[in-house]
Amino acid sequence: MSRIVRAAAVQISPVLGDDGMGTARKVCRTIREAAEKGVKLAVFPETFVPYYPYFSFIKPAFRFGAEHLALYERAVSVPGPITDMVAEAARETGMVVVLGVNERDHGTLYNAQVIFDATGEIVLKRRKITPTYHERMVWGQGDGSGLTVVDSAAGRIGALACWEHYNPLARYALMAQHEEIHCAQFPGSLVGQVFADQMEVTIRHHALESGCFVVNATGWLDDEQVRQVAGDPALEGPLRGGCFTAIVSPEGRLLGTPVTDGEGMVIADLDFALITKRKRMMDSVGHYARPELLSLLLDRRPARTVHYVDDAACEGGAP
Known part of the structure; x- marks a missing residue:
């Protein structure tokens, strides 16, 4: 049955320019607008709350200290007031929400993806395993504990951020857990048209290879925001283009018209019968796999800087 x-x-x-609450309120308004259209799963862009660190792409590290510190002050605690607000909107609308945030964990920021179930419960918080290029000066690294597919009211969901999609083993880790919907997030308003072109290839290929739907969201800066972030007309060019918000079927087809400029939503009905139709022909982690030849080792233990040993369990009381 479909x-x-x-x-x-x-x-x-x-x-x-605010503390992140303005962006969070905008997320909640958009969730409620989508609910009026019958949406049951909404995906928002990479590190959307409070904003993607565009400054790190156009300025050398020794010049963006003030912007980096401001991001620390506005970053999101998970859980915390901002996630509580989004959880309430998800619960009120009965919607699964995938939100990108800059997460602060004491002295480090992380690129985090948070999945809220339709009950408002956070069913996954994962961190980007390898920040890309300029991002390495902004965020810490995630670990394998986040390479997890979770059950939700919308189906089995996996998520990766931006160029994590260029790590084929990370993608395979989610494919092997039989994701039905893959939620992809990119910053948008970055690099130019070539970024949008590459993004389309990336998400369509993953849909085909995984035999799942891909829901991809990118951010967008308007002209005034580009000027505000750049602070110099010579730096504005790299902050334009690079948007490709789209939904892809397991057959690699675009469902609806992608949004490449301005704000908007791509809305589509995901017919899960298409997953079986695709996997009957090619199941990368089933009948098309060769595990005796090729396999993946995934360490999903959370990374820890300190490992505590109970003194009472140690001989002589020494760890």
Whole structure:
């Protein structure tokens, strides 16, 4: 029997310059607008709350200390007031929400993806395993504990951020857990058209290879925000283009018209019968796999800087 879930990929601009609550309120308004259209799964862009660190792409590290510190002050605690607000909107609308945030954990920021179930419960918080290029000066590294597919009211969901999609083993880790919907997030308003072109290839290929739906959301900066972030007309060019918000079927087809400029939503009905149709032909982790030849070792233990040993369990009381 076919099961159909209506999904929305959201292209949206942040509220710059506030404490993150303005952007979070915008997320909640958008969730409620999507609910009026029958949406049951909404995906928002990479590190959307409070905003993606665009400054790190256009400025050398020794010049963006003030912007980095401001991001620390506005970053999100998980759980915390901002996630509580989004959880309430998810619960109120009965919607699964995938949100990208800058997470602060004491002295380190992380690129985090948070999945809220339709009950408002956080069913996954994962961190980008390898920040890309300029991002390595902003965020710490995630670990294998987040390479997890979770059950939700919308189906089995996996998520990766941006160029994590260029790590084939990370993608395979989610494929092997039989994700039905893959939620992808990119910053948008970055690099230019070539970034959008590459993004389309990436998400369509993953849909084909995994035999799943891909819901991809990118952020967007309007002209005034580009000027505000750049602070110099010579730096504005790299902050334009690079948007490709889209939904892809397991057959690699685009469902609806992608959003490449401005704010908007791509909404599509995901017919899960297409997953079986695709996997009957090619199941990368089933009948098309050769595990006796090729396999993946995934360490899903959370990374820890300190390992505590109970003194009472040690001989002589020494760890």
